[in-house]
Each structure stands twice: as C-alpha cells, then as structure tokens.
Amino acid sequence: MSELFDFVVIGAGSAGCVVAGRLTEDPAVTVCVLEAGGSGNSALVNIPAAAVVMLPTRLNNWAFETVPQAGLDGRKGYQPRGKALGGSSAINAMVYTRGHRSDYDHWASLGNEGWSYEDVLPYFLRSEHNERITNEWHGHDGPLWVSDLRTDNPFHARYLEAARQTGLPVTDDFNGAVQEGVGIYQVTQKNGERWSAARAYLLPHMKKRKNLSVETHAHVQRIIFEGSRAVGVEVMLAGKNRIIRARREVIVAAGALQTPQLLMLSGVGDTQELGRLGIPVVQHLPGVGKNLQDHPDFIFGYRTRSLDTLGISFRGSARLLREILRFRGARRGALTSNFAEGGAFLKTRPDLETPDVQLHFVVAMADNHARTLHLGHGLSCHVCLLRPRSRGEVTLQSGDSRDAPRIDPAFFNDPRDLDDMVEGFKLARRLMQAPALAEWITKDLFTAHVNTDDEIRDALKRRVDTVYHPVGTCRMGHDTHAVVDSQLRVRGLNGLRVVDASVMPTLIGGNTNAPTIMIAEKAVDMIRGAPRARLRCVDTIDRNPARARA
Template identity: 75%
Template structure:
C-alpha cells in the first residue's frame, strides 16, 4: 500500500463506496478506501436470503448492543451494522426507499442550502438503475440496480388483498408522485442477487483502476491532524499499526455509530467528555455523538402451516432443496427473498402532512431480530414510527479504538412516541386481522393477550426495538450543535468531510440506505466543486415535485 493518497475514505459502506467509485473515475486522483470488514462478495452476501445468517450474528456484522433502555423496561437493544464492503447494504433487507419529499424540504428549511427535495432528487436518479420505472422520479443509468422481487410468493397478493379489505390505499411506487399506501417493495437486487453499494460502485473497479486502493480488515484508530487540518489516519491492519497521509481530504463514512466514535477518538467532540477518557481536544464540537435518532419498531408474529413462508420444518426443508435448485438455474424463488417483501406508509391521523408509520410485511416469523428461533413456519409485520421525537447519544466507553461505542437510542424517552406507536399498533393489527391474512394465521404469538390501550403500551415497551435506521449523530447545520456544514465539511477543521447517515439533521420517513447513497452522490459534486446536475435534470426534478405536490 502506498503511504499517501489524494483522498482517504474511512469506511467502505454505502456512502464510502459511492464516493470512492465516483472520485476514482478521475485517473488523476488517488483514492484509498479503508474497511474494517471483508470484501462483502461471498455467497452469503450475494444470495438475498443469506441475510438471515448475518443479521443475528457477527458474520459481516458489528452486532452492537445498546445501553439498557429505560423506555423499554430496561432491556438492552440490538444494533446490527454491516462490517464489510457495502456496509449495511451488504446485510440489510435491500428495501429501496427514499423517504418523503417533506423530509428534505425540512432539511433545507433548517438552513442547509442545497438539500431540498428538488435538490436531492437528481442525485437519487444519478445513483439508480431502475428495471421497471423510467420517468421523472427514477433513473436508468446509475450503478445501483433496483428491481422488483423475484420470489413469486403468493403472500404478496394476500397482503395487498388484506390492505383492500382494511380500506387502505394501494401504491406501486413508494418513491414516485406520492408515498402513502400499501405495496410491494422494490429492492436493491440484480437478477435475483443482492446489489450492495459496493457491488454497484466499488467491486467492478478493484484491480481495474490503478488509482483506487481498497484495503479490507483495516480498522482506522484515529484521524491525524496538523493544527486544524486532517493530514492522515492511523490504521490497524493484520496486527500492524500504520500511518497513511492524505493530500486533499479525509472522508469519514463509518456510519452513524462509528463516525462520531472515530471523531471523538481523534479529539473532535465535546471537550469535557474527551478529557474524561484522557483524549486531548483538537476541536470542541459539542454536537458530536448527540442527536441520535432511530425508528422504534414493533413486530407482530403469527404461526402458519403455509410453506410459502420461510421456517424450520421437515416439509419446509424438502421444499428448500427445490428452491436451491431453482435459484441456481433461474435466480428466482425463495432464496431471492428480502424477507420484508411487502410494506406501506400510513398516517395515524388524517391531518398529517406525510405518513408517520411504516410497515414491513415479512414472509417469516421474526422474533428478537431472528436471534430467537421457532420451529415451524410463520409470517410477521413490523410497524415503526417514522419521525420519533426521542433523541439519543453515542459516546465513548474509553480511549480504546477497538472498544465498541456506547449507544443510547433513548427509545420512548419522549412519551408522545409511545402514543403514536399505540395508534400505529392498532392500524397494523387491523390489517393483520383481515380475512385475507387471518385465514393463514394459526396462532398470534405476541399480541393475543392485548385488549386495552394500556395493554398495547405495556407490550410496546416489552417488545419494541430498532428497525436498523440510526442517523443524525454528526448532523448538518449552522448552529453550535451542528457538526458539518451544508458542504459536509466538519466545522472548524480543514480537509475533513463526513459522508454517511450521521449528517442527517432529522430522520427521514423511510429506510435509510438509498438516502445514504444519495448523500454520497451529492458529496462527490461537493468535493469536486462541479455539479453533474444539468439544467434539464433540475427542471425535470422540479416538474416531478410540482406534479407530486398537486397529486397530494
């Protein structure tokens, strides 16, 4: 490995893969990616159903725990995070969702110029190759492949019929003119295989571009500064600590939990907290590690005799043998599942501007993040609160760079979040009790005892946890608690930028992978100082937004 590069990117996840892939298109700049995990190209990653082996374990997964959550009866929560090239896009449910247009307009209203929906839509389109949609909202030439599911699972039709019976709207594009409704998710797959950010942006260029260096199993211990300028990083790889220097910028893309951790380990953060663990302050930024936001999520679960769901049984094992053969020959069937095949965005009150709850309908029984297994087959439905008011923190356990960060999502710290989830619980249970789904349910495993609102509150506190969308811990803004500006540059420092979900000022109303990839695409233009958004593309985005506004 060379000792000096134009750009050093810390983290090969969704944001890092995008920035590295795009910046290295210019042969005149040298780019180095440092990833603590592996290559993210094994079959357990490529085969979509392999997520069931990664999410509950440490396979390609940091598998962090939270501190005990007072709002969840003192339970310790779980925070899986991808540890491989592709980051969490290598282990997630591959759901392609951008959020609601009002989320980005809100970012802009907070003083973040250039981050409105009109501003970011072109970058979503630049990133995307959508196999079905080709219109003002979707792209056809991007590295990120987006497709319809290839499972051919009849539960998709049953789920949509249940929505009709419940009187809920149906939509075939959550990322188009309007988000509200029940539908089947599009996923980041290609020909039935997972299409992680690394597979789209990074893997094709490793060994092909002389100016791109990708180092795996390389954990950055700290950022090096000369005065207020980032000049390199200290990295641990194969038992050896090395120093790499940077000519232009260090780009942090370690994610909402580890980017603030690395900043604090490097002396950037709340000075008093840094001093308490023996770290000298380089830049006092009290907002580092604050403003942690995540979607609190509750899961309904039902046993079933249907072999159209994934489960553990002799009959199911026989069917799975045929499904393996089908995957090998057709790249279709059960092994292409993202588990969360159906979903929806709904309002708990009609006066809301945007949906405030999201559903994930799962063709398997989910209990404790798949860490608690049940014999037999089942199906599940998640309901999460899209814009919780509770705010948590990420802090240091010690000055040991190999120690896990201290993660406190503070779920239900604001009691209004509980009441919103009560409303979401009722809507979701109503959907699951429609004839189209009830006839397939043998037993309600988790909520059969729930009769009153107090029962719902107690059950929520007993079983709620994350749906894997932490953001906001290095938020963008201009006030004293902001960490980066609208150019994603760290306040008060030079040569240091952040490109991951930690920069989100507020949590978007949906899954966070596609927005993180968009952030990476926009960051590339910010770094280069040249926009790829032509007047024609911007006009298309504005027209799409005007059409969507009129539709709602």
C-alpha cells in the same frame, strides 16, 4: 501500497463505496479506502435470504448492543451494522425507499442550503438503475440496481387484498408521486442477487483502476491532524500500525455509530467528555455523537398453515432443496427473498400531512432479530414510527478504538412517541386481521391478549427495538451543536469531511440506505467543487396522487 493519496476514505459502507467509486472516475485522483471488514462478495452476502444468517451473528456484522433503555423496561437493544465492503447494504433487507419529499424540504428549512427535495432528487436519479419503472421519478442509468422481487410469493397478492379489505390505499411505487399506501417493495437486487453499494460502486473497479486502493481488515484508530488540518489516519493493517496520509481530504464514512466514535477518539468532540478520558482536544464540537435518532419498531408474529411462508419444518426443508435448485437455475424463488417483501407508509390520523408509520410485511417468523427461532412457518409485520421525537447519543466507553461505542437511542424518552406507536400498532393489527390474511393464520404469538391501550403500551415496551436506521450523530447545520456544514465539512477544521447517515439533521420517513447513497453522490460534487451534468428534476412529487395509486 503507497502511503500518500489525494483522499483517504474511512469506511466502505453505502456512502464510502459511492465516494471512492465516483472520485476515481477521474484518473488524476488517487483514493485509499479503509474498511474494517472483509470483501463483502461471498455467497453469504450475495444470496439475499442468507441475511438471516448474518443479522443475528457477527458474520459481516459488528452486532452492537445499546445501553439499557428506560423506555423499554430496562432492556438492552440490538444494533447490527455491516462489517464488510458495502457496509450495512451487505446485510440489510435491501428495501429501496427514499423517504418523503417533506423530509428534505425540512432539512433545507433548517438552513441547510442545497438539501431540499428538488436539490437531492437528481442524485437519487443518478444512482438508480430501475428495472421496471420508467418515469420522471426514477433513474435508469445508475450503478445501483433497483428491481421488483423475484420470489413469486402468492402472499404478495393476499397482502394487497388485505389492504383493500381494510380500506387502505394501494401503490406500486413508494418513491413516486405519493408515498402513502400499501405495496410490495422494490429492492436493491440484480438478477435475484443482492446488489450492495460495493457491487454497484466499488467491486467493478478494484482491479481496473490504478488510482483506487482498497484495504480490508483495516482498523482505523484515529485521524491525524497538523494544527486544524486533517492530514491522514493511523490504521492497524496486517497486524501493524501504519500512517496513511491524505493530500486533500480525509473523508469519514463509518456510519452513524462509528463516525462520531472515531471523531471523538481523534480529539473532535465535547471538551469535557474527551478530557475525562484523557483524549487531547483538537476541536471542541459538543454536538459530536448527540442527536441520535432511530425508528422504534414493533413486530407482530403469527403462525401460518402455508409453506409459502418461510420457516423450520420437515416439509419446509424438502421445499428448501427445490428452492436452492430454482435459485441456481433461474435466480428466482425463496432464496431471492429479502424477507420484508411488502410494506406500507400510512397515516395514523387522517389530518396528518404525511405518513407517520411504516410497515414491513415479512414472509417469515421474525423474533428478536432472528436470534429467537420458532418451529413451523409464519408471517410477521413490523410497524415503526417514522419521525420520533426522542433523541439519544453515541459516546465513548473508553479511549481504546477497539471498544464498541456506547449507544443510547433513548427510545420512548419522549412519551409522545409511545402514544403514536399505540396508534400505529392498532393500524397494523387491523391490516393483519383482514380476511385475506387471517384465513392463513393459525396463532397470534405475541399479541393475542393485548387489547386496551395500556396493554398495548406494555407490549410495546416489552418488544420494541430498532429497525436499523440510526442517523443524525454528526448533523449538518450552522448552530453551535452542528458538526458539519451544508457542504459536509467538519466545522472549525480543514481537510475533513463526513459523508454518511450521521449528517442527517433529522430522520427521514423511510429506510435509510438509498438516502445515504444519495448523500454520497451529492458529496462527490461538493468535493470536486463542481456539479456533474444536472439530471432532470420535477416539482410535482406528491401533488398528483392519482398517478401513483394502483
């Protein structure tokens, strides 16, 4: 292995895979990717339903915890993060949503030139290979496979009928003309298998491109600077400390929790905070680790009388054997499930301009991130607040890179978030109580005696946690607390760029995997200094509602 490359990419998650895969399309460019986890190409990763094994454990998962949350009655939250090639796209629910066009227009309004919806849509299109939808809002030639679910679960139709019975709009495309509505998610799958960012952008090239070097089980300890320029990294690899140098740039793509941690360990952050840990300061950037945003999420849980919902039972075990054979023969059925098969983007008040809550309809009993199991079969429904006002932070527990970051999402620190979640709770429960679903439910496990607003608030404080969308800890901008500029270059330093969800100035209204991939696609053009051929863009998103509703 060479010790000198044009680019060193730290982290092979959703963003790092894109950057490495795209940059090495140029044979004159050399790239080294450093990933702390393993290959990300096992049956555990590629069989979608196997996520239920990874999510609650340390298999391909950092499995972080938060500090006690005052807004959650002092409970610690759980923060699973992918630890393998593909990062969190190797363990997530594969939901493909982009957020609302206004999210990106808001980024641009904050002074981030080039980040409006019209600017970023071409990069969504560039990444996407949509199997079904062929219109101006979707790409068809990208490496990221986006497909309809192959579970053939009859609860899809029941869920949509419940929406109609409740008077809610129904859609077959959350990423088209109108986001609002109830529908069945498209997922990052190909032929019924998980299609992580690694399978899309990295794995196909690892043995073919001589200019691409990928090192797994590589724990980066710090970024090395010469003056104000990042020139390489110190990494623990095969039990030895190594120095790997970058001619052009060090690109940090370790995610919203570990990118700020690595920057601070390397001397980039708030001078006083670093000084308390004895870390020499390279650049005073007080915004590093601040501005943490995440979607607070509540889960309803119900027992059902249907084996079409996943669960633990003797009859269910017999059916599972048949589903294994079905998956092996046709790549269809329950093993292709992402669990969160249906969803919705809804407004808790009719006067809102955009949906403010998102639902994930789960064809299984979900409790405590799958760490608490229940006998029998069940349904669940997540409801999360899309644009919370609360802001948390990521800080260091110590100067040792082996220690986990100190994570404080500060859920419900702003009391208005709790008020908004009360309304989201009512809306989601109304949908779940519609006849099309209620006839299958035998027991409400968590909210049977929750009725008044105060009782709902208590229930929220007892059970809310993350829905796995932390962002914002190295936000782009031009003020003193911005960490990167609109080109994603770390302010005040040279040769150092951040490319991952940490650069988002505000949390988008949806799942964050597709937007993170978009950010990386756009970053590649910034790094190269010249855009690739521009794809067709439209300016009619969310202006023609009739075209998007079923």
